[in-house]
Amino acid sequence: MQPFLDGLRQLLGPADLLTDPADMAPYLTDWRRMFSGPALAILRPGSTEQVSAAVGLCAQHGVAIVPQGGNTGLAGGATPLGRAPQVVLSLARMTAIGTPDPIGMVIEAQAGCILQRVKEVAADCGRQLPISLAAEGSATVGGVIATNAGGVNVLRYGMARDFVLGLEVVLPDGTVVKGLKPLRKDNAGFDWKHLFIGSEGAFGIVTAAVLRLTPATRHRSVALLSVQDLPAATRLLGLFQDRIGETLSAFELISADAIRLVETQCGLGAPVSGGNWFLLVEAASSLDGLPAAVQATLEAAYEAGLLQDGTLAASEQQAQSLWALRKHVTEAESRCGKSLKHDVSLPLRRMGAFLESIQARLAGLAPAARLNIFGHLGDGNLHVNVVLGDTPLSIASRITGMVHDLVAEAGGSISAEHGLGQYRLADWQRLTPKTERDLAIDIKRAMDPKGLMNPGKAVPGTSHRQ
Ligand SMILES: Cc1cc2nc3c(=O)[nH]c(=O)nc-3n(C[C@H](O)[C@H](O)[C@H](O)COP(=O)(O)OP(=O)(O)OC[C@H]3O[C@@H](n4cnc5c(N)ncnc54)[C@H](O)[C@@H]3O)c2cc1C
Known part of the structure; x- marks a missing residue:
């Protein structure tokens, strides 16, 4: 591999070809410290021409490439996997931004x-x-x-x-x-x-x-609301859609347990109490009537008996403190030790039964584990995370398999937005019809005949095509 590395050093310069283990370490482990893997080197090209030449050298020498951006992915996609010779190609130096065109937008x-x-x-x-x-x-x-x-x-x-x-x-x-x-x-x-x-x-x-x-929108209204159960949450979504649907920009669900986690782990306080579920609702518009329309919608929700409690932010500062509760859920969870992330989407009408099944099965499988549920209810996307506590890591894949089986039974997706990476690929293969799997493999073979682009992530290897 020395001629390969020499070629890269000549191309990128010594500062942007990292081979020292200490320099490489941050690129070889993911944000959650769940995945790590070896690489021959870290490549930091500064232009498209350098990316092209580096990729060409890798193809010539049969070296696989793991592309990496900010390394915040939650599926282990940017972390090397397996023993084949591979490099991490970081795009971090390519940061030019053109002048925006405000009319062409x-x-x-x-x-x-x-x-x-x-x-x-x-x-x-x-x-x-x-x-x-x-x-x-x-x-x-x-x-x-x-x-x-x-x-x-x-x-x-x-x-x-x-x-x-x-x-x-x-x-x-x-x-x-x-x-x-x-x-x-x-x-x-x-x-x-x-x-x-x-x-x-x-x-x-x-x-x-x-x-x-x-x-850009000139006004935004942000409310934190609490409701008793999921049917009330989905009815509330329907009410907002009926009354101010075109202005609705976020409809986030947070379980009461997740809010408690944010309070205890991150020191933030929720100004709303009661109910098993919290909703962070945001509407935005450039029209002046937005605050009154949101207020009227909340009054209708109270009259319909959908709300337990709620607050509407009176200033941008209050809006940001309400959003901080939602934004800290992932961090609060990570402070509780290891957890398993499940990023699922399913038809809204099946969510209640789905969560009840998970709760029941988790109690049997891992009594020490706790669910941490939040997500983008308006998109039918829930993060059904499992904080492991004293649960042995050896049963992690059984827990994830159980969640994904229930998602498949409910006609949902095992990755609403985080991708398959290396974390979900095996379950995707297990739960996806052969015709769909084969199509993915055929496209991979056509695009990347040598199988050098991010092997073991997102698409099964061509050997899986029967
Ligand atoms: C606190 C937190 C909150 C998050 N919230 C959300 C959320 O609400 N919604 C959501 O969708 N995700 C969320 N994520 C996941 C993550 O931020 C996103 O997946 C993000 O798009 C990853 O960007 P990145 O630059 O960090 O990519 P990386 O983690 O570096 O890479 C992710 C994948 O993209 C590939 N890749 C990276 N750059 C390139 C490139 N230039 N060309 C080709 N392939 C490339 C990698 O190989 C890998 O497979 C969250 C993550 C964290 C840590």
Whole structure:
């Protein structure tokens, strides 16, 4: 491998080819410290041309590539897996942002740009990029596109896929495909960029994108509400949709247990009590009547007997403190030791029975474990996490298998937004019809015949095709 590494050093310079174990360590373990794996080196190219040349060298030497952005992914997709020679290719140095076009409402950014920074640049010209995640201060444009990230505003604006107008990618042989047109409408043939969005680096490397912006909203109303049960929560969602649906930008569910966790682990206090479930509801508009419309909707909800308690933020500062409760749920959970993350979506009408089944089965399988449930109820997406406590790690896969089996029975998805990575691939294979699996493998074979792009993540290896 020495000629390979020498070639890379010549290409990238010694500062951007890391081979010292201490320098490599942060790139070889994921954010949750659940996955880690070896690599020959960490590559830090600074341009699309360098990515292309580095990928070409890897193809020539049969070395696999793990693309990495901010390393905030929750499925182990950016962490090396297995024994095959591989490198991590970090996009972190590619951070150029083009001047936004506020009338055409587009912005171009390189893959390594931090999402929050792109949002700030868009905001400076009076527009917004409403992809909103708790990890937005570290997640990158490339990672967000490669995972088709969701977040709290999907209800109104859609997933990352809905923002990508143009894409530049480097294929597994090093070829650069430059599709950076800022067009909203382009039906001139097959729209290949969708192959890369959500493919978790299994088909190629995203190096830049043109993203769609939306008008900024001048008013927002944020409320924290408590309800007795899930049927009340879904009826409340229906009421909001009926009355102010086009302004509804978030409808987040947090269990009372999760709120208690945030209070005890992060020192925050919820100004609302009562009920088994909390809802963080946000509406936004540029029209002046929004606060009155939200207030009237809340009064109707009280009259219909749907609410236990609630508060409507009276200032932007109060709105931010209500959001802080929601944003700290993941951190509060991580302070309680190891947990298993399940990122599921299912039809709203089946959620109640699904959660009851999980509760019953978990009590039998792992009595020391506790459920931590929150998520994007408006999108039918729940994070059904299991805080393990004293539960032995050896039964982790049985617990996850049980949750995923119940999701499949309810006609849901085992990954609403976090992707398969290495964490969910085996369960996806187990629960997905053969025709669908074979289609994924055939596309992988066509895109990456040598199987060098992020092996063991997102798509089964070609040997699984029977
Ligand atoms: C606290 C917290 C909250 C989160 N909340 C949400 C949420 O609400 N919704 C949500 O969807 N996700 C959420 N996530 C998950 C994560 O932030 C997203 O998946 C994010 O999109 C990952 O971006 P990244 O740059 O960190 O990618 P990485 O973690 O570096 O990589 C993720 C995957 O994309 C691939 N990849 C990265 N960059 C590229 C590239 N340029 N080209 C090709 N492939 C690439 C990697 O190989 C890997 O498979 C959260 C994570 C944390 C830690």
